Amino acid sequence: MNAGPxxxxxxARWTASLGLDGLVDLHVHFLPxxxxxxxxxxxxxxxxxxxxxxxxxxxxxxxxxxETLRALGVRHFAPLVYPHKPGMAEWLTSWALEFAxxxxxxxxxxxxxxxxxxxxxxxxALRAGARCFKAHVQVGAYDPRDELLxxxxxxxxxxxxxxxxxxxxxxxxxxxxxxxxxxxxxxxxPRLTAVLAHAAMPEFDMAFELMARYxxxxxxxxxxxxPFSEKIAPLPADWTARIAExxxxxxxxTDFPNIPYSYATQLQAIAGWAADDRLGEPFLxxxxxxxxxxxxxx
Numbered sequence: 647m648n649a650g651p652x653x654x655x656x657x658a659r660w661t662a663s664l665g666l667d668g669l670v671d672l673h674v675h676f677l678p679x680x681x682x683x684x685x686x687x688x689x690x691x692x693x694x695x696x697x698x699x700x701x702x703x704x705x706x707x708x709x710x711x712x713e714t715l716r717a718l719g720v721r722h723f724a725p726l727v728y729p730h731k732p733g734m735a736e737w738l739t740s741w742a743l744e745f746a747x748x749x750x751x752x753x754x755x756x757x758x759x760x761x762x763x764x765x766x767x768x769x770x771a772l773r774a775g776a777r778c779f780k781a782h783v784q785v786g787a788y789d790p791r792d793e794l795l796x797x798x799x800x801x802x803x804x805x806x807x808x809x810x811x812x813x814x815x816x817x818x819x820x821x822x823x824x825x826x827x828x829x830x831x832x833x834x835x836p837r838l839t840a841v842l843a844h845a846a847m848p849e850f851d852m853a854f855e856l857m858a859r860y861x862x863x864x865x866x867x868x869x870x871x872x873p874f875s876e877k878i879a880p881l882p883a884d885w886t887a888r889i890a891e892x893x894x895x896x897x898x899x900t901d902f903p904n905i906p907y908s909y910a911t912q913l914q915a916i917a918g919w920a921a922d923d924r925l926g927e928p929f930l931x932x933x934x935x936x937x938x939x940x941x942x943x944x
């Protein structure tokens with residue numbers, strides 16, 4: 647069985663060995679420089695926040711980061727943006743849409759925050775071609791059940807546009823994190839195409855429960871199963887058996903550039919899951935390309 651790429655330099659070759667012309671990464675971050683600088687400053691103090699160091703592996707200028715993804719063979723990616731206070735979401739969405747116009751591999755994305763303009767700004771972003779949204783409940787510190795977001799979830803459900811939702815307790819518990827909270831959103835909007843970021847770690851069991859209940863719920867691989875995360879939120883012993891049951895709803899994500907290890911490390915973890923006979927290379931082709939490509943309409 648394919649063991650995964652030996653290093654970043656080996657990723658493109660390894661991907662081609664699977665019969666793929668490239669990767670589709672549903673969970674990547676590009677942000678305005680002023681915002682990214684603040685994100686990196688936060689990670690510089692990760693030991694205070696998380697109790698462990700978090701050296702950003704791809705801390706380079708934006709053009710270099712784009713070229714890094716190209717060298718890795720990433721054919722399409724969703725550059726996710728997210729606000730942490732009111733008044734940011736429209737600006738970030740506008741920035742992301744402009745970024746996608748300039749970078750052919752980037753899919754147009756958007757975001758939102760519970761504020762009076764949320765519904766109209768999301769509708770405008772959908773009209774402008776946004777094909778993926780990000781909701782970061784932990785960083786935004788907002789209640790996803792807020793009535794101001796009801797029309798947003800409804801519009802996204804109706805449009806069939808995926809929303810990558812960071813609603814799990816990892817890496818830090820928030821006032822509104824936890825799948826029991828987001829489950830109420832899904833109960834009200836059962837047709838929502840929701841991608842549980844980081845597989846909702848550490849609530850893996852409940853993530854699978856929601857996937858069984860709602861056929862449009864997916865999970866992404868972002869930071870899942872890598873040595874760094876195994877120390878914080880180890881995968882359950884039956885992980886591969888569980889994902890084999892929902893293999894067509896597992897999508898590739900990495901958190902590039904803000905990961906404390908190489909891009910190849912995430913691929914090695916996923917390749918390790920595929921060693922299970924219930925998964926194999928068909929699973930790799932689906933998770934690394936076909937499923938995220940379908941969600942992003944590329």
